[in-house]
Amino acid sequence: xxxxxxxxxxxxxxxxxxxxxxxxxxxxxxxxxxxxxxxxxxxxxxxxxxxxxxxxxxxxxxxxxxxxxxxxxxxxxxxxxxxxxxxxxxxxxxxxxxxxxxxxxxxxxxxxxxxxxxxxxxxxxxxxxxxxxxxxxxxxxxxxxxxxxxxxxxxxxxxxxxxxxxxxxxxxxxxxxxxxxxxxxxxxxxxxxxxxxxxxxxxxxxxxxxxxxxxxxxxxxxxxxxxxxxxxxxxxxxxxxxxxxxxxxxxxxxxxxxxxxxxxxxxxxxxxxxxxxxxxxxxxxxxxxxxxxxxxxxxxxxxxxxxxxxxxxxxxxxxxxxxxxxxxxxxxxxxxxxxxxxxxxxxxxxxxxxxxxxxxxxxxxxxxxxxxxxxxxxxxxxxxxxxxxxxxxxxxxxxxxxxxxxxxxxxxxxxxxxxxxxxxxxxxxxxxxxxxxxxxxxxxxxxxxxxxxxxxxxxxxxxxxxxxxxxxxxxxxxxxxxxxxxxxxxxxxxxxxxxxxxxxxxxxxxxxxxxxxxxxxxxxxxxxxxxxxxxxx
Amino acid sequence: xxxxxxxxxxxxxxxxxxxxxxxxxxxxxxxxxxxxxxxxxxxxxxxxxxxxxxxxxxxxxxxxxxxxxxxxxxxxxxxxxxxxxxxxxxxxxxxxxxxxxxxxxxxxxxxxxxxxxxxxxxxxxxxxxxxxxxxxxxxxxxxxxxxxxxxxxxxxxxxxxxxxxxxxxxxxxxxxxxxxxxxxxxxxxxxxxxxxxxxxxxxxx
Numbered sequence: 001x002x003x004x005x006x007x008x009x010x011x012x013x014x015x016x017x018x019x020x021x022x023x024x025x026x027x028x029x030x031x032x033x034x035x036x037x038x039x040x041x042x043x044x045x046x047x048x049x050x051x052x053x054x055x056x057x058x059x060x061x062x063x064x065x066x067x068x069x070x071x072x073x074x075x076x077x078x079x080x081x082x083x084x085x086x087x088x089x090x091x092x093x094x095x096x097x098x099x100x101x102x103x104x105x106x107x108x109x110x111x112x113x114x115x116x117x118x119x120x121x122x123x124x125x126x127x128x129x130x131x132x133x134x135x136x137x138x139x140x141x142x143x144x145x146x147x148x149x150x151x152x153x154x155x156x157x158x159x160x161x162x163x164x165x166x167x168x169x170x171x172x173x174x175x176x177x178x179x180x181x182x183x184x185x186x187x188x189x190x191x192x193x194x195x196x197x198x199x200x201x202x203x204x205x206x207x208x209x210x211x212x213x214x215x216x217x218x219x220x221x222x223x224x225x226x227x228x229x230x231x232x233x234x235x236x237x238x239x240x241x242x243x244x245x246x247x248x249x250x251x252x253x254x255x256x257x258x259x260x261x262x263x264x265x266x267x268x269x270x271x272x273x274x275x276x277x278x279x280x281x282x283x284x285x286x287x288x289x290x291x292x293x294x295x296x297x298x299x300x301x302x303x304x305x306x307x308x309x310x311x312x313x314x315x316x317x318x319x320x321x322x323x324x325x326x327x328x329x330x331x332x333x334x335x336x337x338x339x340x341x342x343x344x345x346x347x348x349x350x351x352x353x354x355x356x357x358x359x360x361x362x363x364x365x366x367x368x369x370x371x372x373x374x375x376x377x378x379x380x381x382x383x384x385x386x387x388x389x390x391x392x393x394x395x396x397x398x399x400x401x402x403x404x405x406x407x408x409x410x411x412x413x414x415x416x417x418x419x420x421x422x423x424x425x426x427x428x429x430x431x432x433x434x435x436x437x438x439x440x441x442x443x444x445x446x447x448x449x450x451x452x453x454x455x456x457x458x459x460x461x462x463x464x465x466x467x468x469x470x471x472x473x474x475x476x477x478x479x480x481x482x483x484x485x486x487x488x489x490x491x492x493x494x495x496x497x498x499x500x501x502x503x504x505x506x507x508x509x510x511x512x513x514x515x516x517x518x519x520x521x522x523x524x525x526x527x528x529x530x531x532x533x534x535x536x537x
Numbered sequence: 538x539x540x541x542x543x544x545x546x547x548x549x550x551x552x553x554x555x556x557x558x559x560x561x562x563x564x565x566x567x568x569x570x571x572x573x574x575x576x577x578x579x580x581x582x583x584x585x586x587x588x589x590x591x592x593x594x595x596x597x598x599x600x601x602x603x604x605x606x607x608x609x610x611x612x613x614x615x616x617x618x619x620x621x622x623x624x625x626x627x628x629x630x631x632x633x634x635x636x637x638x639x640x641x642x643x644x645x646x647x648x649x650x651x652x653x654x655x656x657x658x659x660x661x662x663x664x665x666x667x668x669x670x671x672x673x674x675x676x677x678x679x680x681x682x683x684x685x686x687x688x689x690x691x692x693x694x695x696x697x698x699x700x701x702x703x704x705x706x707x708x709x710x711x712x713x714x715x716x717x718x719x720x721x722x723x724x725x726x727x728x729x730x731x732x733x734x735x736x737x738x739x740x741x742x
Contacts, residue, residue: 114553180560188553218564222571226681234661235677236670237575242677243670248578252571 013419013517031116032520037102038417039123040093045486047089047130052479054082059441059475062468065460075458076144077159081137083147084164088171089130091402092260095267096213097126097178099409100206102417104182106511107200109191109529111521114184118177125174132167136160146456148257151238151249155230162231169224172217175263179213182206191510193529197288200509200533204291205270208298212259212266216302220256223249250312254305262301264398266294268405269336272358275412276340277534278507279355280347284534286339293332300329310381319378326376333369337362352505353427357408360435364404368396371446386456389449392442400438407431407485414489415504419517420496423488430484437478444471508533551715558719562726565689569730572682576737579674586671591742593658594679595649599739602645603731609638610728613697613721623711625704632701632717635724639694646687650680679738686734689727696720 014034018026027035058078061069070078101119105112113119136143143161145153149168154161186207190199227249229235236242238249269290277284284290306314306322314322340362349355371393375381384390414422444467449455453464460468503512514522580587616631653676657664660680665673700720703709709717 114550115557176564180557180564183560184553184557187556188550214560214564215567218568219571222568225685226571226575229660229677229681233659235681236661236673237677237681242666242673243579243583244674245578245582248575252574255571 011515011519013515014520015419015517017520029120031112031120033101033105033112033116033119034417034518036119036123037098037100040097040101040126043123043127043130044090044093044098047085049486051082051085051090052482054078054085056475056479058082059472061458062460063472064468065462065465067458070458072458073141073144076146076456077142079456080143080146080164081133084133084143084168086399087147087260088168089126089133091264091398092171092175093126093178094264094402095271095406095409096182096206096209096263097123098406099202099271099413100178100182100209100267103413103511104185104203104206105189106514106518106522107203107509108186108189109194109510109523109527110185110189111523111526113181114188115181119181122174122177122181125170125177129167129169129171129174132163132170136162136164136167148253149224149227150253151227151230151244151246152240154227154249155234155239162228165224165227169221169228172221172224175213176217179210179217182210183214186210191527191529197291198529198532201273201284201287201290201294202267202270205266205273205294208294209263209266212263212298212301216256216259216263219252220260223252223256226252247309247312250309251305254308255302258305258308259298259301261394261398262297264402265333266297268361268402269294269333271405271409271412272340272361273336274507274509275354275358275408276343277536278412278505279352279358280344280349281506281536282343282347283536284339285342285345286335287532287534289335290339293335296332297329300325300332304329307376307381310378311385323376323378327373330369330373330376333365337366337369353422353424353431354408354412354505356428356431357404357411360431361401361404361408364396364400364438368393368400372397384449386454387449388445388453388455391455392445392449395442395445400442407434410489412505413511414492415499415501416511416516416518418493418496419498419500420492421499422492422496426484426488430481430488432481434478434481434485437474437476437481440474441471441478443474444468508535549713549715554715554719555722558722562722565726565730569682569685569733572678572685573733573737576678576682579671579678583671583674586669587675588742590672590675591738591740593653594739595652596739598645598649599735602642603735605638605642605645606728606731609635609642610725612638613724617714617718617721620704620709620714620717621711625707625710628704628717629701632697632704636694636697636701639690639697643687643690646683650683653680682734683738686727686730689730693720693724693727696723 014032017032019030021029027039030036057069058075061067061075061078101113137160139160141159143149143157143159143164145157145159145161149161149165154165186199186203226235226237230238230244234242236244238244238246240246273284273290304322304325306318307326310319310322340358351359371389375384375390375393411422411427414420448464448467448471451464453460500516502514502516505512510527511518513527612631613635616628616635619627619631653659658676659665660677665676697720700709700717703716
């Protein structure tokens with residue numbers, strides 16, 4: 001035990017090291033990557049609660065045909081704000097901003113990221129973006145265009161959509177600067193001996209993600225600026241009456257927003273690739289296959305945006321090219337799933353909480369991925385386009401994928417981050433309720449979509465009533481599970497049993513070789529790496 | 538976290554900060570890339586109108602501004618060289634010339650824009666609506682892209698002013714000039730984008 005616990009003498013954890021500041025300034029002026037990671041975590045937690053409430057309101061509205069809670073306009077505003085918050089404020093920054101910030105420098109054996117002040121600045125930009133989104137709720141009423149801000153809605157609507165679009169623009173800056181910081185950090189600050197192929201997989205996926213953040217985000221930036229120009233000056237870029245082309249907006253939007261899906265999912269895959277070998281006590285199967293499939297996803301992901309627009313009007317040749325590429329981009333994702341399952345094969349698996357999240361991630365992700373192929377097929381997509389099927393699909397991928405990986409990651413790294421333990425029985429209860437609720441919530445929507453129920457309507461035909469009731473009940477169950485998880489984590493972070501155990505799960509990466517919680521600069525001496533990671537003897 | 542800042546400075550990594558500015562330049566190129574795509578699409582849709590509209594622009598002013606930016610790129614590059622030769626005075630003069638040239642560019646731009654606006658051409662103006670879709674889009678793109686470029690000039694000038702002050706205070710010196718070099722790289726980017734804007738709007742008629 002003694003070698004596995006932290007010697008508390010002569011060592012100050014990052015939580016005690018306050019840089020001589022008081023109260024909240026300990027946090028908002030600190031350039032420590034670990035504190036910045038937590039700043040993101042807390043901000044995101046608040047936003048997530050707002051997003052969940054909005055989502056629940058929508059499901060409550062849909063519990064019966066006709067008006068239950070709100071009319072069309074309020075419903076439109078609800079799904080728009082829900083989408084903007086969930087996409088731009090939570091899943092896109094998501095794992096990189098929280099766990100990337102916290103774990104990346106530790107996992108590659110560095111004392112901080114390459115540009116610590118820029119890192120803190122990125123957080124302030126993130127907060128500014130959030131404030132703009134809040135501002136959009138007032139004035140002429142919240143935006144009602146959907147989070148996609150499609151033209152011509154986005155410049156015709158009388159609602160207050162400009163601040164929301166500018167918020168997304170500003171959040172893009174935060175994302176770009178975080179990506180830039182991570183790329184430079186990974187290039188310049190790996191510990192001596194840590195060659196590219198000795199680097200753990202979570203940093204690898206952050207690396208792939210960072211390139212997408214860097215190269216795709218500017219496109220949405222300029223597109224949203226053009227929408228702003230449209231609204232403020234009436235330039236006419238996307239206005240058919242002035243010669244503009246609304247379809248061009250859709251292209252530009254998805255040139256970013258499809259790769260953005262990989263910004264969300266790649267780090268989630270990275271976290272899963274950390275959790276599974278630790279709890280299977282086996283070397284990850286096909287390390288290089290995971291690395292190369294990560295890069296392949298990041299690369300091919302740029303060329304599939306057209307599959308969001310099968311019904312918008314494109315040439316036949318473009319359609320089948322996008323469909324083919326969509327099928328191709330599924331291959332590297334499938335490779336990863338095979339790798340995770342092969343890693344578990346003949347491993348000595350311990351079904352701790354993080355593993356449960358990881359295993360259920362694979363299950364949910366498979367469903368999300370395979371239904372993605374259904375949507376990627378041209379003929380079927382025409383049938384299910386803009387139906388509840390699409391909503392179910394991307395919630396399985398984006399919420400199921402990123403959300404499950406996020407919860408898995410926080411349960412995996414919790415004691416390292418906070419130096420306290422969470423209550424495993426509550427965590428397990430929360431997980432099972434959340435999981436059941438999740439499947440009950442989104443499962444029926446596949447059926448509804450195939451039957452033809454369109455998305456983004458507050459009302460529906462009587463024949464869709466039954467599955468909608470099940471779905472709404474699922475939503476309530478899921479929110480109950482979420483509350484259990486949240487309360488358990490918050491309580492444990494504040495009052496949980498203290499622990500200094502360095503490596504509770506038997507992980508092999510560097511984060512398990514620093515004290516719990518880590519000191520300010522992580523390492524007294526930069527470690528020298530002489531062997532590959534994920535080795536179990 | 539004063540310790541960590543001190544630590545950051547003592548482990549200065551010029552390569553890292555150069556890599557950082559290069560990555561930022563990539564994002565800027567893609568940022569304008571979205572507009573270049575838009576330009577290509579609409580030029581393809583309205584070749585004749587774009588042809589006619591481009592003739593309305595003053596090639597002479599455009600050429601002068603191109604030369605101004607090219608020279609300013611040269612002077613900032615020379616400043617990076619002269620600081621390494623420990624010649625602070627020349628460095629300051631060269632940075633100063635860069636700033637003046639940038640300002641002249643903006644003044645030219647101001648007169649150019651004012652002339653257009655005097656003729657009733659601005660984004661969404663009634664005259665443009667009369668002239669038709671091609672002209673609306675051409676001048677919409679013209680104002681948007683040169684406007685965004687001018688904004689980059691202004692940001693670049695602020696950056697160069699910061700660099701000027703830091704050279705004066707010897708915070709930038711022959712063995713610590715990465716900020717100057719990075720500022721120069723950024724300035725070259727601003728120049729480079731103009732090199733594309735100039736033919737697209739003024740020369741291809």
